[in-house]
Amino acid sequence: MKTIIKNGTVVTASDTFKADVLIEDGKVSLIGQNLPSEGAEVIDAAGMLLMPGGIDPHTHLDMPFGGTTTTDDFYTGQTAAAFGGTTCHVDFALQQKGQTLKQGVEMWQEKAEGKTIIDYGFHVAITDPTEASINEIPSLVDIGVSSLKVFQAYKGAFMVDDTALYKAMEKARDADIMLMTHSENGDAIALLTEQLVAAGKLDPGYHLDAHPREIEGEASARAIALSAVTGAKLYIVHMSCSDSIAQMALGRDRGYNVMGETCTQYMFKFEEDMRVPGYEGAKWACGPPVRTPEDAEFIWESLRNTTLQTVATDHCSFNYEGGVDGKLPGKELGKDGWHKIPNGIPGIEDRMPVMYHNGVNSGKISLNRFVAITSTNAAKAMGMYPQKGTIAIGSDADIVVWDPNKEHTISAKTHHMNVDYNAYEGMQVKGMPVRTIIRGTTVVDNGKLCVEKGFGKYVNRKNPVIV
Amino acid sequence: MKTIIKNGTVVTASDTFKADVLIEDGKVSLIGQNLPSEGAEVIDAAGMLLMPGGIDPHTHLDMPFGGTTTTDDFYTGQTAAAFGGTTCHVDFALQQKGQTLKQGVEMWQEKAEGKTIIDYGFHVAITDPTEASINEIPSLVDIGVSSLKVFQAYKGAFMVDDTALYKAMEKARDADIMLMTHSENGDAIALLTEQLVAAGKLDPGYHLDAHPREIEGEASARAIALSAVTGAKLYIVHMSCSDSIAQMALGRDRGYNVMGETCTQYMFKFEEDMRVPGYEGAKWACGPPVRTPEDAEFIWESLRNTTLQTVATDHCSFNYEGGVDGKLPGKELGKDGWHKIPNGIPGIEDRMPVMYHNGVNSGKISLNRFVAITSTNAAKAMGMYPQKGTIAIGSDADIVVWDPNKEHTISAKTHHMNVDYNAYEGMQVKGMPVRTIIRGTTVVDNGKLCVEKGFGKYVNRKNPVIV
Amino acid sequence: MKTIIKNGTVVTASDTFKADVLIEDGKVSLIGQNLPSEGAEVIDAAGMLLMPGGIDPHTHLDMPFGGTTTTDDFYTGQTAAAFGGTTCHVDFALQQKGQTLKQGVEMWQEKAEGKTIIDYGFHVAITDPTEASINEIPSLVDIGVSSLKVFQAYKGAFMVDDTALYKAMEKARDADIMLMTHSENGDAIALLTEQLVAAGKLDPGYHLDAHPREIEGEASARAIALSAVTGAKLYIVHMSCSDSIAQMALGRDRGYNVMGETCTQYMFKFEEDMRVPGYEGAKWACGPPVRTPEDAEFIWESLRNTTLQTVATDHCSFNYEGGVDGKLPGKELGKDGWHKIPNGIPGIEDRMPVMYHNGVNSGKISLNRFVAITSTNAAKAMGMYPQKGTIAIGSDADIVVWDPNKEHTISAKTHHMNVDYNAYEGMQVKGMPVRTIIRGTTVVDNGKLCVEKGFGKYVNRKNPVIV
Amino acid sequence: MKTIIKNGTVVTASDTFKADVLIEDGKVSLIGQNLPSEGAEVIDAAGMLLMPGGIDPHTHLDMPFGGTTTTDDFYTGQTAAAFGGTTCHVDFALQQKGQTLKQGVEMWQEKAEGKTIIDYGFHVAITDPTEASINEIPSLVDIGVSSLKVFQAYKGAFMVDDTALYKAMEKARDADIMLMTHSENGDAIALLTEQLVAAGKLDPGYHLDAHPREIEGEASARAIALSAVTGAKLYIVHMSCSDSIAQMALGRDRGYNVMGETCTQYMFKFEEDMRVPGYEGAKWACGPPVRTPEDAEFIWESLRNTTLQTVATDHCSFNYEGGVDGKLPGKELGKDGWHKIPNGIPGIEDRMPVMYHNGVNSGKISLNRFVAITSTNAAKAMGMYPQKGTIAIGSDADIVVWDPNKEHTISAKTHHMNVDYNAYEGMQVKGMPVRTIIRGTTVVDNGKLCVEKGFGKYVNRKNPVIV
Secondary structure, three states, rough: EEEEEEEEEEEOOOOEEEEEEEEEEEEEEEEEEEEEEEEOOEEOOOOOEEOEEEEEEOOOOOOOEEEEEEOHHHHHHHHHHHHHHHEEEEEEEOOOOOOOHHHHHHHHHHOOOOOOOOOOEEEEOOOOOOHHHHHHHHHHHHHHHOEEEEEEOOOOOOEOOOOHHHHHHHHHHOOOEEEEOOOOOHHHHHHHHHHHHHHHOOOOOOHOOOOHHHHHHHHHHHHHHHHHHHHEEEEEEEOOOOOHHHHHHHHHHHHOOOOEEEEHHOOOEHHHHOOOOHHHHHHHOOOOEOOOHHHHHHHHHHHOOEEEEEEEEOOOOOOOOOOOOOOOHHHHHOOHHHHOOOOOOOOOOOOHHHHHHHHHHOOOOHHHHHHHHHHHHHHHOOOOOOOOOOOOOOOOOOOEEEEEEEEEOOOOOOOOOOOOOOOOOEEEEEEEEEEEEOOOOOEEEEEOOOOOOOOOEOOOOOOOOOO | OOEEEEEEEEEEEOEEEEEEEEOOEEEEEEOOOOOOOOOOOOOOOOOOEEEEEEEEEEEEOOOOOOOOOOOOHHHHHHHHHHOOEEEEEEEEOHHHHHOHHHHHHHHHHHHHHHOOOOEEEEEEOOOOOOOOHHHHHHHHHHHOOOOEEEEOOOOOOOOOHHHHHHHHHHHHHHHOOOOEEEEEOOHHHHHHHHHHHHHOOOOOHHHHHHHHHHHHHHHHHHHHHHHHOOOOOOOEEOOOOOOHHHHHHHHHOOOOOEEEEEEHHHHOOOOOHHOOOOOOOHHHHHOOOOOOOHHHHHHHHHHHHHOOOEOOEOOOOOOOOOOOOOOOOOHHHHHOOOOHOOOOOOOOOOOOHHHHHHHHHOOOOOHHHHHHHHHHHHHHOOOOOOOOOOOOOEOOOOOHHHHHHEEEEEEEEEEOOOOOOOOOOOOEEEEEEEEEOOOEEEEOOEEEEEOOOOOOEEOOOOOOOOO | EEEEEEEEEEOOOOOOEEEEEEOOOOOOEEEEEOOOOOOEEEOOOOEEEEEEOOEEEEEEEOOEEEOOEEEOHHHHHHHHHHHHOEEEEEEEEEEEOOOOOHHHHHHHHHHHHOOOEEEEEEEEEEEEOOHHHHHHHHHHHHHHEEEEEOOOOOOOOOOOOHHHHHHHHHHHHHHEEEEEEEOOOOHHHHHHHHHHOOOOOOOOHHHHHOHHHHHHHHHHHHHHHHHHHHHOOEEEEOOHHHHHHHHHHHHHHHOOOOOEEEEEEOOOHHHHOOOOOOOOOHHHHOOOOEOOHHHHHHHHHHOOOEEEEEOOEHHHHHHHHOOOOOOOOOOHHHHHOHHHHHOOOOOOOOHHHHHHHHHHOOOOHHHHHHHHHHHHHHHHOOOOOOOOOOOOOOOOEEEEEEEEEEEEEEOOOOOOOOOOOOOOOOOEEEEEEEEEEEEOOEEEOOOOOOOOOOOEEEEEOOOOOOO | OEEEEEEEEOOOOOOEEEEEEEEEEOOEEEEEOOOOOOOOEEEOOOOOOEEOOEEEEEEEOOOOOOOOOOOOOHHHHHHHHHHOEEEEEEEEEEOOOOOOHHHHHHHHHHHOOOOOOOEEEEEEEEEOOOOOHHHHHHHHHHHOOOOEEEEOOOOOOEEEOHHHHHHHHHHHHHHEEEEEEEOOOOHHHHHHHHHHHOOOOOOOOOHHHHHOOHHHHHHHHHHHHHHHOOOOOOOOOOOOOOHHHHHHHHHHOOOOOEEEEHHHHHHOOEHHHHHOOOOHHHHHHOOOOEEEEHHHHHHHHHHHOOOEEEEOOOOOOOOOOOOOOOOOOOOHOOOOOHHOOOOOOOOOOHHHHHHHHHHHOOOOOOHHHHHHHHHHHHHOOOOOOOOOOOOOOOOOEEEEEEEEEEEEEOOOOOOOOOOOOOOOOEEEEEEEEEEEEEEEEEEEEEEEEOOOOOOOOEEOOOOOOOO
């Protein structure tokens, strides 16, 4: 089975050149000019960019949370991803209290089973940091899991203390697993939440008051310091503000093995969007919370100067008006208190166009840097490179055919995510995926899904790299 | 009772001018030129500087630690202080497990009782952070205690978690008490200690490996962030390295109510001094540990640019060769393991001459800045100003008559501290106190102690100020 | 002749204490409690602060500029200063082409002659940097001039090249004279001006485009580097933006002998005020130009953290509607082109109340820091300390009696400056001078001028100090 | 004519993958696995890395300087380059006084004519900044010159003032030419030189005193600011110290179009090497001068964090003992005064192995970053990409076959540069080029030069890019 993409412009994290790409057995086998097309399916990509399929290193599909479950399961979420040019993601498998880490992965494998459209992996999130759990960490490598998440927030639920974090780092270091942190000070959040609620401060905007920026900075500094001491590779997820990113810059300048991820929404949604009258602000409740336009500028600059290396979505979808018409309960759960809002913002479909339009078209980042932060760096950091994350010989033929001139208006009315609102509603972007190819198979073509449920495959990951 | 100091040059934290100073009832009552001297004891200070007596905001006298007790009690320690030009200090009263905070103060008051030579106050160190203890905090104001110390280190002994730290900050904020932190990550230290000891790494130098600089930076960032969130005034004690001081600079630039103290030894003793062959390095075991000459440069610059505001000693004296000839056990306790070394370095006597010579004579800091960092700022930060910390009308007449030309070689052979070694052994300094006056009474005159035990008075403190 | 100020609170750059102040022969001779008042004029200052009279280190009175002359001469300008609590200023004497530096001073001495109300000194501005002029520099000390200004801007008029700047620095260093720079890149401004004018861009707002912030940063970096290489003491005047102040911070952190001045208007007038429709923006034309609110925040922070040490006014008054009713031509001169606007903003009267209200009342700076930046530091930097800049024994009794509770609304209708607009029009301030005393003589009392023209005296200055 | 390189590992600035590379007509035409080799010359690269040939963006071959000429002409210099894995360089064509810029290029074209071994381009260095010269700038694009150098140093010889620099930037911006600066303050250097020489300070070490680091920082800040104002793309050559690189970081963080180059020697030769007794220090005389080990650390960090983007050599070879045995005069010219030392350090041959060994083997930079800073970024910055600087379809087949395990000891005894000393004498490196291929032709194979003089071709350059 051969496929040949002709006349396109290949873009990698460092290079841009015109070439045909031959795909055999799902892998890129030949890159060259004027490749002969006999015996091959031919895709004409004249005028198009050929970029490595997007990799979203941070998603939550089919995730139970606060008495409900995200609206996007693996089918709807991955379908939306494919429409947006994302060909692979790494979802979070949460260990359950009393279970092993592997049981967490197995539970999530079951959720994915038979529903997949794009390729995927799992981070394990440790939530029951017993000695047994910590000792189990190295064995994750055997099941293709090369990244482990530890929460410094969510006290009483997922939070681990510094001793557990330290020990987990040691195990991760020894087994060459990437240690990921959700870095906010959970003790402070718990106290602030208790106080705000007790004071009857229940509107969505108070979510911001419970999650001050300083404690994201603090927890980031803490994780970075412990990484420096243990030597573990550290990847801080969803960095939202200058407080934490400044700590990342300090750590990287000192030569530590640390890197940072931000999320699309932090460049477009702000505190003022949460403080609007009424309940609308609940849409943007997530942790860490949205911040300010000044932080957004800082993030763009940090993506450019390599302090931050990846852009994820932290996709986590709840309907704004759930619990009716057979819909799962959603954001409305927090109407009598912001602390009951299911946290999360959808975005798995929009990351690539939004970053391309606002980053590349505006000149904030180069085309190659766009590829780096949406795909290549995530593949390297998550131990999927060179199988994923580039267009190179031997790599999976995960390619997005990108029309740099196609215009589109983002809207919940037309998106493929199973959720009733969109964070970028009304944004007009120029530059859209027109064909999404995974392992040589066209998954989405010009607005049409072309594969069956179950097409997406699990990716065994190992040897993550700090970039 | 009147005393008049004639012909000297008064130096404050901002001004330098020639004037006579009249002291009545222990207080400065008149500053002027050619004051009439009838009816007054006259001290001729021609050619001398008159500076506010030194205030050492961080000492440990008569402190039990690791199975022994510091060699300097209130009598010997305060006597040495007086010889060095220090007229007031604030010692740490440690709450005992199961006791109230006040009982801690009472215990330390008893230690001081009848032995005092200079004036003094007590910080309370909270070590049993029960709800009762935390609720007790505001009442400290009633007993003249306006500063509260919390340990982020010494796991299993004094360390409190972030929830307790946060709550203590709230109470301190409400009662206008300065919250002080020993900022190192105790969890990490405990794990590192356990590992080093288990690996048979027992020489004094391994003390350094158990206290990496990064975790001082981390814990400082954490305390600063919690201060920013709660609004509590924060004073971080004994900052030793660029990692933590850079965090202080960040916090101050953001306008937080935070300030930092360093100690004399961090500018003169280094890691290389602890890594010498043999056991000599044990002399310099303290927490945080000594660092590098580059850190020392950073500290000097930070004292100059107002990131750091005070220089203390953390005076804590143990004999290098204790346990013999009737001496208390000392540093030798750690011969079979660095973790058993009683931590601490003596220095209460040397701070003023060492800082004057190395700071003022070298041009690193101005004469006025010397007064600020050795006296005025400590008085303000600790709630003793304007009673202490300046030469001004109505202030206690705590004055050191300083001969800028007097030369002296520091040595354990001649010092007045009750300990068998000196951190500045052999250092030749120019500029020495020749008379130390407290509340108008000459306490030390030209090498002679002039008061009886019990002369020193407890200082009621309130309304600490961030400078 | 004795005067005694009773019951006030003395404030210096470091201290605050209640005391009576006795003044004899124009100097502070005694500070104490309950001073006997017989034989002395008594001023009751109960409830009042007694602060060192303001020193404005940067003014332009009776200055010819662009075909006209500033509206404030020494009489009106100094009168306004006195009403605002300023007791001393240093004006710029401009060397004329072909003249010696001394002739410049003489010319300005004549302007002042017989018109003075407050004390004053002169900086010399070198504008004809011949070898003779440069060789003349050391002799300035003989006429009490300890500061020399060099322009890096105003090409074709005052600008000197780097060789002349370097040589001037060497002379200043050798003679212990403070080298001051107006730091903007004059070559770039000249080119930009030419281009803007050629393009018909003539509205006041284009003044901003001709003076981009980057070239203030550049020229500051250049002056600082040359100071570092020559060892000359450097004082950069009217620093307006983060670009230049960040360079100052770098230089100070490296230990160079450099310090910076800002001006009141940079914290309150912004680019948006110059870009208003119509001609109103011409009021705020000055060099460097006004910047942004973010720069203002940066300036406040830099005043607090000691990167900047003084606040001046660069007082330079032209009527907005001049040239009519016998008035000197003013801002209207630029109606057909922003490059013809006489540059300058008045403010000599408003600096003290504006900084007090917005700085001290808001908590941005402490009361002592207010004294430092409005008086003490200028005195030290300009070689007038301890004669001026403090309330201390032997110093000139230049004291402003300040009512911290007095409210006032600033307005051109009521101000004493001879100019038809005010930069702070309508600003309501709390905290005003109620009596201004110079050398023991009340100059302004409760809204009434109490001295005759000619009262103000020239101050011989020497030995400037970097603070 | 076909060549196929089999079994190697292709390395680009972002990717690493195993593939065969087919070369047709001097260009990479096919990259794939198991390419058929019939009809092609086959090169076996099993175990080897295939990297884009090195590009040295800063060299001086056959350059007259101070009464002599560099020992390496285009033949010997380019031969040495080829042996070291460098396949292309950009040399500086100096405009002569009274000539046009094009005549400068023509003069250098003649020097190269018939002697070339590797590909090459020319920067033009403007030295006679008349209006005609400046107006000529845009026409450089017609002769394939897309970079223009301006000297802020060498007063009286090459230096231009800020007005000329500004105008040159405007022309460069309009014509899309990269403006390059040698950033040191020439006025200061001239004065310092005059003074040192007059004082009889003539030993090589005084070269350092004439070129203080602060004035490199200053001139860099100035060039960056003028770039920001004009919008010209700026590339600062041979950045040697933290003073200037910190300015580059500031500029890039503000989003300016600026980038920086360093040179190999700044990481390995230091002030102490110039201050040795005797005349040996003359070997390391270059401008800017060598600095300190701390600067070297700062440079490595800046190469890693993308503040600096290229490593060049500034190759400029003079014999240490010239003027004898028919040799050109060399370093000995400065025996009676450091100011007569011909400036320059040879290194065109050593850059690649030295950076690989000390950067990649040590873990300071990744393999991909090595490619970026030694080749890809220079190609982009100099307008040669994608013709040069990568291994991609359609690019020139400039490939270095690199044996990561080959060990070599660098020495003047064995190097191919025509000069009697080596800056890295005795350095043992691991990782060496074993075959150098240019446009598909093997130029050096295992220690043997395989092409004739004249093989190297001129590269037409355009559209430089800030990376």
